[in-house]
Amino acid sequence: MRALLVDHSTPSGLRLGETDDPEPAPHQALVRVTATSLNFAEVSHVISQAPDNTVLGWDAAGVVERAAADGSGPAAGTTVVTLGASGGWAELRAVDTGALGAVAGHADPGALSTIPVAGATALRALRRFGSLLGKRVMVTGATGGVGRYAVQLARFGGAHVIASTSAPEAQGDDLRALGAHEVIAGPEHAETFVDAVVDCVGGPQRVEAFGKLASRGFLVAVGQVTQEPEQFPPGAFFAGANDRSIVTFTLQDGVPPGPELTWLAERVAAGDLHPSISWRGGWERADEAVAARLGRSFRGKAVLDITPASGTAGN
Structure with missing residues:
Protein backbone atom coordinates (compact mmCIF):
# COMPACT_ATOMS: atom_id res chain seq x y z
CA MET A 1 0.00 0.00 0.00
CA ALA A 118 -9.95 17.71 18.31
CA GLY A 119 -13.60 16.78 18.65
CA ALA A 120 -13.19 14.01 21.22
CA THR A 121 -10.86 16.17 23.32
CA ALA A 122 -13.34 19.04 23.36
CA LEU A 123 -16.25 16.74 24.19
CA ARG A 124 -14.50 14.94 27.03
CA ALA A 125 -13.11 18.16 28.49
CA LEU A 126 -16.56 19.75 28.58
CA ARG A 127 -18.06 16.64 30.15
CA ARG A 128 -15.79 17.19 33.15
CA PHE A 129 -17.97 20.19 34.02
CA GLY A 130 -21.23 18.23 34.20
CA SER A 131 -24.29 20.08 32.96
CA LEU A 132 -23.38 23.20 30.97
CA LEU A 133 -26.84 24.71 30.97
CA GLY A 134 -26.62 28.34 32.07
CA LYS A 135 -22.89 28.19 32.90
CA ARG A 136 -20.33 30.71 31.73
CA VAL A 137 -17.65 28.73 29.85
CA MET A 138 -14.40 30.23 28.59
CA VAL A 139 -12.39 28.55 25.81
CA THR A 140 -8.79 29.73 25.37
CA GLY A 141 -7.08 29.14 22.04
CA ALA A 142 -10.57 29.17 20.59
CA THR A 143 -9.49 29.34 16.95
CA GLY A 144 -7.56 26.05 17.09
CA GLY A 145 -8.97 22.63 16.24
CA VAL A 146 -9.94 21.72 19.81
CA GLY A 147 -11.02 25.27 20.59
CA ARG A 148 -13.44 25.50 17.67
CA TYR A 149 -15.13 22.24 18.60
CA ALA A 150 -15.24 23.30 22.27
CA VAL A 151 -16.96 26.58 21.39
CA GLN A 152 -19.61 24.77 19.36
CA LEU A 153 -20.18 21.96 21.87
CA ALA A 154 -20.38 24.35 24.84
CA ARG A 155 -23.03 26.39 23.00
CA PHE A 156 -24.74 23.13 22.04
CA GLY A 157 -24.92 22.27 25.77
CA GLY A 158 -26.56 25.55 26.75
CA ALA A 159 -23.56 27.49 28.05
CA HIS A 160 -22.77 31.18 27.67
CA VAL A 161 -19.54 30.84 25.66
CA ILE A 162 -16.59 33.21 25.91
CA ALA A 163 -13.98 32.61 23.20
CA SER A 164 -10.45 33.83 23.89
CA THR A 165 -8.16 34.40 20.91
CA SER A 166 -5.06 36.43 20.09
CA ALA A 167 -6.82 38.10 17.15
CA PRO A 168 -10.41 38.94 18.17
CA GLU A 169 -10.79 41.59 15.46
CA ALA A 170 -9.91 39.11 12.68
CA GLN A 171 -11.51 36.01 14.18
CA GLY A 172 -14.49 37.45 16.07
CA ASP A 173 -17.13 37.02 13.37
CA ASP A 174 -15.98 33.45 12.70
CA LEU A 175 -16.12 32.48 16.37
CA ARG A 176 -19.52 34.10 16.87
CA ALA A 177 -20.81 32.12 13.89
CA LEU A 178 -19.62 28.97 15.65
CA GLY A 179 -21.56 29.90 18.78
CA ALA A 180 -19.46 32.25 20.91
CA HIS A 181 -21.44 34.91 22.76
CA GLU A 182 -18.31 36.95 23.51
CA VAL A 183 -14.87 37.10 21.87
CA ILE A 184 -11.99 38.50 23.91
CA ALA A 185 -8.24 39.06 23.40
CA GLY A 186 -7.21 36.96 26.41
CA PRO A 187 -8.58 35.63 29.72
CA GLU A 188 -7.62 38.83 31.51
CA HIS A 189 -10.19 40.67 29.38
CA ALA A 190 -13.14 38.66 30.68
CA GLU A 191 -15.49 41.17 32.30
CA THR A 192 -16.93 38.75 34.86
CA PHE A 193 -15.93 35.50 36.52
CA VAL A 194 -16.61 32.22 34.70
CA ASP A 195 -17.76 28.81 35.89
CA ALA A 196 -15.51 26.73 33.68
CA VAL A 197 -12.48 27.00 31.39
CA VAL A 198 -11.26 24.74 28.60
CA ASP A 199 -7.65 25.88 28.31
CA CYS A 200 -5.92 24.97 25.04
CA VAL A 201 -2.99 27.37 25.46
CA GLY A 202 -1.15 26.95 28.76
CA GLY A 203 1.55 29.24 30.12
CA PRO A 204 0.58 32.71 31.40
CA GLN A 205 -2.89 32.43 29.84
CA ARG A 206 -3.62 29.39 32.01
CA VAL A 207 -2.72 31.43 35.09
CA GLU A 208 -4.94 34.32 33.97
CA ALA A 209 -7.82 31.97 33.14
CA PHE A 210 -7.57 30.28 36.55
CA GLY A 211 -7.77 33.70 38.17
CA LYS A 212 -11.06 34.34 36.38
CA LEU A 213 -12.79 31.30 37.86
CA ALA A 214 -15.78 31.93 40.08
CA SER A 215 -16.26 30.12 43.37
CA ARG A 216 -16.16 26.35 42.73
CA GLY A 217 -15.03 27.07 39.19
CA PHE A 218 -13.24 24.38 37.21
CA LEU A 219 -10.41 24.55 34.64
CA VAL A 220 -9.42 21.63 32.39
CA ALA A 221 -5.90 21.94 30.98
CA VAL A 222 -6.04 20.28 27.55
CA GLY A 223 -3.18 21.99 25.70
CA GLN A 224 0.25 23.57 26.07
CA VAL A 225 0.79 25.53 22.87
CA THR A 226 3.09 28.17 24.32
CA GLN A 227 5.52 25.71 26.00
CA GLU A 228 5.88 28.40 28.68
CA PRO A 229 5.74 27.63 32.42
CA GLU A 230 2.73 28.42 34.57
CA GLN A 231 3.75 30.63 37.49
CA PHE A 232 0.80 31.05 39.84
CA PRO A 233 0.88 33.91 42.35
CA PRO A 234 1.27 33.18 46.06
CA GLY A 235 -2.00 32.16 47.64
CA ALA A 236 -3.63 30.98 44.41
CA PHE A 237 -4.27 27.52 45.88
CA PHE A 238 -4.68 28.36 49.55
CA ALA A 239 -7.80 27.32 51.43
CA GLY A 240 -10.52 29.88 51.02
CA ALA A 241 -9.39 30.96 47.51
CA ASN A 242 -12.90 30.42 46.14
CA ASP A 243 -12.53 26.61 46.15
CA ARG A 244 -11.42 26.60 42.51
CA SER A 245 -10.07 23.51 40.75
CA ILE A 246 -7.60 22.78 37.95
CA VAL A 247 -7.20 19.32 36.43
CA THR A 248 -5.01 17.74 33.79
CA PHE A 249 -6.38 15.93 30.76
CA THR A 250 -5.50 13.02 28.51
CA LEU A 251 -7.53 11.58 25.66
CA GLN A 252 -5.85 8.21 26.13
CA ASP A 253 -7.60 7.32 29.38
Missing part, protein backbone atom coordinates in the same frame (compact mmCIF):
# COMPACT_ATOMS: atom_id res chain seq x y z
CA ARG A 2 0.99 3.64 -0.30
CA ALA A 3 1.60 5.71 2.82
CA LEU A 4 3.24 8.87 4.05
CA LEU A 5 6.46 7.52 5.53
CA VAL A 6 8.72 9.36 7.93
CA ASP A 7 11.81 10.50 6.04
CA HIS A 8 13.98 13.02 7.82
CA SER A 9 15.76 13.95 4.59
CA THR A 10 12.68 15.77 3.24
CA PRO A 11 11.49 19.29 4.15
CA SER A 12 8.38 17.99 5.93
CA GLY A 13 9.96 14.84 7.33
CA LEU A 14 7.55 12.80 5.18
CA ARG A 15 7.55 11.15 1.75
CA LEU A 16 4.89 9.29 -0.17
CA GLY A 17 6.05 5.70 -0.62
CA GLU A 18 5.20 2.01 -0.40
CA THR A 19 4.96 -0.14 2.71
CA ASP A 20 3.38 -3.42 3.82
CA ASP A 21 -0.37 -3.66 4.32
CA PRO A 22 -1.39 -3.82 7.99
CA GLU A 23 -2.49 -7.17 9.41
CA PRO A 24 -5.60 -6.60 11.57
CA ALA A 25 -5.98 -8.40 14.89
CA PRO A 26 -9.31 -10.22 15.43
CA HIS A 27 -10.78 -7.16 17.23
CA GLN A 28 -9.71 -4.76 14.48
CA ALA A 29 -11.41 -3.62 11.29
CA LEU A 30 -9.41 -2.96 8.13
CA VAL A 31 -10.30 0.53 6.90
CA ARG A 32 -9.55 2.02 3.49
CA VAL A 33 -8.61 5.58 4.39
CA THR A 34 -9.85 8.42 2.20
CA ALA A 35 -8.91 11.45 4.32
CA THR A 36 -6.78 12.40 7.31
CA SER A 37 -6.29 15.59 9.30
CA LEU A 38 -3.04 16.95 10.71
CA ASN A 39 -2.69 17.87 14.36
CA PHE A 40 -0.14 20.49 15.35
CA ALA A 41 1.56 18.19 17.86
CA GLU A 42 2.06 15.54 15.18
CA VAL A 43 3.87 17.85 12.78
CA SER A 44 5.75 19.83 15.45
CA HIS A 45 7.00 16.95 17.62
CA VAL A 46 5.97 13.44 16.59
CA ILE A 47 7.47 13.40 13.09
CA SER A 48 10.87 14.56 14.29
CA GLN A 49 10.99 11.90 17.00
CA ALA A 50 9.83 8.92 14.90
CA PRO A 51 12.21 6.55 13.08
CA ASP A 52 12.42 6.69 9.29
CA ASN A 53 9.78 4.67 7.38
CA THR A 54 7.29 4.87 10.27
CA VAL A 55 3.63 5.39 9.34
CA LEU A 56 2.15 7.99 11.69
CA GLY A 57 -1.28 9.63 11.84
CA TRP A 58 -3.83 9.84 14.64
CA ASP A 59 -6.95 10.93 12.73
CA ALA A 60 -8.42 9.25 9.66
CA ALA A 61 -11.76 8.62 7.97
CA GLY A 62 -12.70 6.09 5.32
CA VAL A 63 -14.69 2.93 4.62
CA VAL A 64 -14.49 -0.47 6.28
CA GLU A 65 -12.86 -2.81 3.78
CA ARG A 66 -12.93 -5.88 6.01
CA ALA A 67 -14.95 -6.18 9.21
CA ALA A 68 -13.32 -7.40 12.43
CA ALA A 69 -12.96 -11.17 12.59
CA ASP A 70 -14.45 -11.34 16.08
CA GLY A 71 -17.75 -9.88 14.84
CA SER A 72 -17.40 -6.56 16.67
CA GLY A 73 -17.75 -3.22 14.95
CA PRO A 74 -19.46 -2.19 11.71
CA ALA A 75 -19.83 -4.23 8.54
CA ALA A 76 -17.75 -3.86 5.39
CA GLY A 77 -18.79 -0.81 3.37
CA THR A 78 -19.58 1.36 6.40
CA THR A 79 -18.23 4.91 6.47
CA VAL A 80 -16.16 5.38 9.63
CA VAL A 81 -13.99 7.87 11.49
CA THR A 82 -11.00 6.38 13.31
CA LEU A 83 -8.56 7.24 16.08
CA GLY A 84 -5.26 5.55 16.81
CA ALA A 85 -1.69 6.13 17.94
CA SER A 86 -0.39 5.64 14.38
CA GLY A 87 -1.29 4.36 10.92
CA GLY A 88 -3.69 7.09 9.80
CA TRP A 89 -1.44 8.42 7.00
CA ALA A 90 -1.86 5.36 4.79
CA GLU A 91 -4.29 3.81 2.31
CA LEU A 92 -5.18 1.03 4.76
CA ARG A 93 -5.48 1.17 8.54
CA ALA A 94 -6.11 -1.59 11.07
CA VAL A 95 -8.27 -0.06 13.83
CA ASP A 96 -9.62 -1.36 17.12
CA THR A 97 -13.39 -1.44 16.69
CA GLY A 98 -13.75 0.46 19.98
CA ALA A 99 -11.81 3.36 18.45
CA LEU A 100 -13.98 3.99 15.42
CA GLY A 101 -17.28 5.72 14.90
CA ALA A 102 -19.75 4.69 12.22
CA VAL A 103 -21.72 7.11 10.05
CA ALA A 104 -24.95 6.20 8.26
CA GLY A 105 -25.25 7.43 4.70
CA HIS A 106 -22.94 9.79 2.86
CA ALA A 107 -20.61 12.15 4.69
CA ASP A 108 -17.54 14.10 3.59
CA PRO A 109 -14.55 12.05 4.79
CA GLY A 110 -12.44 15.20 5.05
CA ALA A 111 -14.91 16.71 7.49
CA LEU A 112 -15.06 13.47 9.47
CA SER A 113 -11.26 13.26 9.68
CA THR A 114 -11.16 16.47 11.76
CA ILE A 115 -13.11 14.84 14.57
CA PRO A 116 -11.01 12.26 16.47
CA VAL A 117 -8.41 14.23 18.44
CA GLY A 254 -8.42 3.72 28.50
CA VAL A 255 -12.09 4.40 27.72
CA PRO A 256 -12.86 3.45 24.09
CA PRO A 257 -13.93 6.59 22.21
CA GLY A 258 -16.11 4.82 19.64
CA PRO A 259 -19.52 5.99 20.91
CA GLU A 260 -18.29 9.59 21.17
CA LEU A 261 -16.78 9.45 17.68
CA THR A 262 -20.09 8.16 16.33
CA TRP A 263 -22.07 10.92 18.04
CA LEU A 264 -19.68 13.62 16.83
CA ALA A 265 -19.63 12.22 13.30
CA GLU A 266 -23.42 12.24 13.19
CA ARG A 267 -23.45 15.89 14.26
CA VAL A 268 -20.86 16.85 11.63
CA ALA A 269 -22.66 14.90 8.91
CA ALA A 270 -25.95 16.60 9.82
CA GLY A 271 -24.38 20.07 9.79
CA ASP A 272 -24.87 20.65 13.52
CA LEU A 273 -21.10 20.95 14.03
CA HIS A 274 -18.74 22.70 11.62
CA PRO A 275 -15.38 20.97 10.99
CA SER A 276 -13.57 24.29 10.38
CA ILE A 277 -11.32 23.06 7.57
CA SER A 278 -8.91 25.87 6.66
CA TRP A 279 -6.49 23.97 4.39
CA ARG A 280 -7.21 20.96 2.16
CA GLY A 281 -5.33 19.12 -0.57
CA GLY A 282 -4.19 15.72 -1.76
CA TRP A 283 -1.56 13.92 0.27
CA GLU A 284 0.92 14.58 -2.53
CA ARG A 285 0.99 18.09 -1.03
CA ALA A 286 2.05 16.89 2.42
CA ASP A 287 5.16 19.12 2.42
CA GLU A 288 2.97 22.16 1.82
CA ALA A 289 0.45 21.15 4.46
CA VAL A 290 3.09 20.52 7.13
CA ALA A 291 4.83 23.83 6.40
CA ALA A 292 1.52 25.70 6.62
CA ARG A 293 0.61 23.93 9.85
CA LEU A 294 3.99 24.65 11.44
CA GLY A 295 3.90 28.26 10.26
CA ARG A 296 0.44 28.76 11.75
CA SER A 297 -0.60 30.40 8.48
CA PHE A 298 -4.22 29.39 9.09
CA ARG A 299 -6.61 28.62 11.93
CA GLY A 300 -8.66 25.46 12.15
CA LYS A 301 -7.87 22.08 10.61
CA ALA A 302 -5.69 20.89 7.73
CA VAL A 303 -7.00 17.92 5.75
CA LEU A 304 -5.16 15.62 3.35
CA ASP A 305 -7.26 13.64 0.88
CA ILE A 306 -5.86 10.15 0.30
CA THR A 307 -6.05 10.09 -3.49
CA PRO A 308 -5.73 6.89 -5.58
CA ALA A 309 -2.39 6.24 -7.28
CA SER A 310 -3.72 7.64 -10.57
CA GLY A 311 -5.56 10.56 -8.92
CA THR A 312 -4.62 14.18 -8.62
CA ALA A 313 -4.27 16.36 -5.55
CA GLY A 314 -7.46 17.90 -4.24
CA ASN A 315 -8.17 21.51 -3.50
